[in-house]
Amino acid sequence: MSRVRLLPDTLASQVAAGEVIERPASVVKELVENSIDAAAHSIEVMIRRGGTSLICVTDDGIGMDRDDALLCLERHATSKIRTAADLTTVGTLGFRGEALPSIASVSRFRLTTREKDAMAGTEVLVSGGKVETVRDGGEAPGTQIEVRSLFYNLPARRKFLRSENTETRQIEHQLSLQAIGHPGIAFSLVRDGRLVFQLPASRALRDRIRDLMGNDLLARLLEVKPVQGKVQVSGFIGQAGVSRASRAQQFVFVNGRAVESPVIGSALHEGYRTALMKGQFPVTFLFLALDPAEVDVNVHPAKREVRFRDPAGVREAVIAAVRQTLESDRDSWQEQFRAPAVNLSSPVEPVTRSLVPNDEIQAHLPVDASTPAVTGRPPEVEKIDPPETPHRFRILGILNKLYVLMENADGLVLVDQHAAHERILFEELQRRMEEKGVPSQRLLLPQVVELAPRDAEWMERNLGTLQKMGLGVEEFGRYTFKLESLPPFLSGADPSRLLYDVIDNLKSASQSASPMRLGEEMIAKTVCRHAVKANDQLRAPEVEKLIRDLLECELPYCCPHGRPTMIQISLGELEKKFGRKV
Numbered sequence: 001m002s003r004v005r006l007l008p009d010t011l012a013s014q015v016a017a018g019e020v021i022e023r024p025a026s027v028v029k030e031l032v033e034n035s036i037d038a039a040a041h042s043i044e045v046m047i048r049r050g051g052t053s054l055i056c057v058t059d060d061g062i063g064m065d066r067d068d069a070l071l072c073l074e075r076h077a078t079s080k081i082r083t084a085a086d087l088t089t090v091g092t093l094g095f096r097g098e099a100l101p102s103i104a105s106v107s108r109f110r111l112t113t114r115e116k117d118a119m120a121g122t123e124v125l126v127s128g129g130k131v132e133t134v135r136d137g138g139e140a141p142g143t144q145i146e147v148r149s150l151f152y153n154l155p156a157r158r159k160f161l162r163s164e165n166t167e168t169r170q171i172e173h174q175l176s177l178q179a180i181g182h183p184g185i186a187f188s189l190v191r192d193g194r195l196v197f198q199l200p201a202s203r204a205l206r207d208r209i210r211d212l213m214g215n216d217l218l219a220r221l222l223e224v225k226p227v228q229g230k231v232q233v234s235g236f237i238g239q240a241g242v243s244r245a246s247r248a249q250q251f252v253f254v255n256g257r258a259v260e261s262p263v264i265g266s267a268l269h270e271g272y273r274t275a276l277m278k279g280q281f282p283v284t285f286l287f288l289a290l291d292p293a294e295v296d297v298n299v300h301p302a303k304r305e306v307r308f309r310d311p312a313g314v315r316e317a318v319i320a321a322v323r324q325t326l327e328s329d330r331d332s333w334q335e336q337f338r339a340p341a342v343n344l345s346s347p348v349e350p351v352t353r354s355l356v357p358n359d360e361i362q363a364h365l366p367v368d369a370s371t372p373a374v375t376g377r378p379p380e381v382e383k384i385d386p387p388e389t390p391h392r393f394r395i396l397g398i399l400n401k402l403y404v405l406m407e408n409a410d411g412l413v414l415v416d417q418h419a420a421h422e423r424i425l426f427e428e429l430q431r432r433m434e435e436k437g438v439p440s441q442r443l444l445l446p447q448v449v450e451l452a453p454r455d456a457e458w459m460e461r462n463l464g465t466l467q468k469m470g471l472g473v474e475e476f477g478r479y480t481f482k483l484e485s486l487p488p489f490l491s492g493a494d495p496s497r498l499l500y501d502v503i504d505n506l507k508s509a510s511q512s513a514s515p516m517r518l519g520e521e522m523i524a525k526t527v528c529r530h531a532v533k534a535n536d537q538l539r540a541p542e543v544e545k546l547i548r549d550l551l552e553c554e555l556p557y558c559c560p561h562g563r564p565t566m567i568q569i570s571l572g573e574l575e576k577k578f579g580r581k582v
């Protein structure tokens with residue numbers, strides 16, 4: 001008895017819809033993509049009850065004639081590709097011809113559309129995949145699609161929907177993605193009768209980001225520096241230390257298509273290494289452009305993922321772009337410290353330091369309210385030799401034995417002395433390691449350490465790396481190693497403890513990392529212990545040197561664990577806080 005049979009069309013569409021249309025946000029994505037492909041200048045989205053009761057997308061694009069308006073509801077009906085070869089050069093967001101029939105099969109669906117010069121438009125009503133009415137309609141040129149009662153005929157799917165708020169957030173995110181990807185198109189979103197955003201068509205991505213995310217975020221973004229190569233990278237990324245606990249603000253586009261790409265995600269992490277706190281994600285508005293033949297866009301039913309022909313090349317390009325951009329930020333920061341000292345309060349000498357007993361810097365701030373220390377007279381200052389670097393700042397004091405308070409042309413700067421020193425030590429060691437390996441100091445008494453077999457095996461494989469890092473270790477018998485020398489910065493450490501630490505730290509570092517990267521991770525962990533701490537009282541020249549060394553670092557704004565080293569509070573911000581400026 002034969003058991004195999006063809007599914008009726010409607011059922012087949014519902015099955016396909018399971019993949020393409022997971023939730024209301026997928027409907028929004030597909031409809032908005034269609035509007036973009038139809039060369040719309042303006043797209044309006046209206047939703048009710050998280051999109052479950054209504055999603056309506058209206059565009060002013062090219063519209064459809066009556067034949068197309070009916071045909072587009074058939075499965076695998078598309079105007080975007082014709083041959084298999086077209087798949088390798090897809091320039092539109094859609095190409096699968098699945099979205100409209102899928103959506104129409106799981107909702108009460110209404111399509112009205114009109115071509116620009118047509119006398120009349122067309123209105124099509126579909127319910128659960130069955131065309132019910134076709135008539136003249138569609139007032140303005142363009143297309144409007146209304147999707148009501150999503151999944152009304154698939155109760156199981158409906159049960160999987162999350163709360164209205166969650167679904168709404170997803171829709172907002174989806175629409176934000178499209179809006180960031182297409183700044184030249186005006187977008188608006190109306191939720192339950194209330195306007196959520198209205199974005200005018202803007203000429204530049206920068207304007208779109210400002211309109212959507214606000215000035216504060218924009219101020220903390222850096223424009224990506226172009227890198228030569230097959231993969232062009234552009235857009236904006238967060239400064240070192242700017243991050244989120246999720247990928248919610250990680251916008252990535254490949255040839256104009258918003259994608260989720262593990263390759264790019266991990267490249268971003270690598271590019272941001274030592275510039276992000278653990279568990280945090282960078283904030284990016286990243287655009288990759290490459291030959292369409294190098295990207296397979298047809299790997300995911302919702303076209304969310306892509307496959308690269310040369311993932312390693314893409315990875316390298318992203319890492320290089322991020323690295324260069326973060327490092328270029330230093331130059332602009334240094335500008336702040338080079339700017340003519342016009343704003344520096346009197347005395348206007350570029351570099352001065354407080355003259356306080358014992359040469360120790362103390363905060364000139366009241367410690368608590370009961371002991372007001374404000375004397376009405378500024379602390380006396382003494383000129384010191386012009387600095388060898390051109391940075392201009394004035395150290396005001398140390399707060400709570402930790403934060404260096406200083407002034408530059410832009411206003412007040414707070415520096416965490418511990419984080420700053422970590423960054424300085426880290427980069428110094430990294431540089432030395434890359435150039436010639438870390439110098440090492442012989443121990444008075446070599447230490448012999450016996451390791452567990454697995455650790456011993458790891459040790460053997462990595463002896464070369466350890467030596468470059470200044471750890472003089474050699475084999476000394478079965479599972480036994482002799483430690484003869486250490487880098488000077490570790491000289492106080494207990495040698496055998498240290499070996500165990502190194503093994504544990506390096507083993508947990510990522511597998512794919514190069515040996516030098518392993519070294520970096522270890523350095524990042526060790527410098528923490530060796531950097532000056534909170535409560536370490538530094539002398540004035542030491543603080544001065546600390547700040548100068550910090551400003552010379554490649555990524556001065558965060559410690560190797562991604563915490564900020566300095567915070568700038570501009571005069572403008574102070575004026576706002578004091579109500580001098582509205």
Ligand code: ADP
Pocket residue numbers: 030034035038059061062063064072077078079080093094095096097098099100101142143
């Ligand atoms: P795809 O986008 O993969 O081609 P869809 O099912 O999303 O498949 O759409 C089918 C076809 O309907 C499209 O190829 C396009 O020609 C037409 N279409 C859909 N939406 C619009 C729209 N908003 N404006 C003009 N044409 C549209």
Ligand code: MG
Pocket residue numbers: 030033034093094095097099100
């Ligand atoms: Mg489509």
